[in-house]
Amino acid sequence: MGKLGNATAKAELGRATWKLLHTMTLRFPEHPNDDERDALKSFFHLASRLYPCGECAAEFQLLLKKFPPQTSSRRAASLWLCALHNQVNERLGKPEFDCAHLEEKYDCGCGDESIVVVEPGTIKGG
Ligand SMILES: Cc1cc2nc3c(=O)[nH]c(=O)nc-3n(C[C@H](O)[C@H](O)[C@H](O)COP(=O)(O)OP(=O)(O)OC[C@H]3O[C@@H](n4cnc5c(N)ncnc54)[C@H](O)[C@@H]3O)c2cc1C
Secondary structure (H helix, E strand, O other): OOOOOOHHHHHHHHHHHHHHHHHHHHOOOOOOOHHHHHHHHHHHHHHHHHOOOHHHHHHHHHHHHHOOOOOOOHHHHHHHHHHHHHHHHHHOOOOOOOHHHHHHHOOOOOOOOOOOOOOOOOOOOO
């Protein structure tokens, strides 16, 4: 017999995931290069395939088809994701979030330092 769903755990996973996704788009470069744009697009497509909750993953994949990731800038990416999350909110009967408040809600505590990209093979140990 399959394991019963656990709504509390599913909601907790959702909150943690949204936090990561929103914080990531709000730290995405203001002027991304092609490689950075490809990375963000691939990340969302892979995340939608590998998301552990099956029902959510199916919904995620449908939404990405309908609303493909916007990767031209930090603003475009973060507003796109905010709108995508609002689509999920609507389906689940949750209130719409005002996307004007994104910046104040998602602070990773990373200050102004930019995202550091390390070339493959340069990380020692592990
Ligand atoms: C891709 C994805 C698909 C999902 N699909 C399903 C599903 O099909 N069925 C299901 O039961 N659950 C699904 N979930 C989980 C669901 O979206 C919620 O995470 C979960 O129900 C907990 O909801 P919550 O009310 O605590 O707030 P959450 O929706 O988790 O949001 C967390 C916090 O983010 C803020 N927030 C809300 N909306 C936005 C927004 N638009 N932009 C930025 N910040 C916002 C609010 O402060 C909110 O409290 C999915 C999660 C993800 C990541």
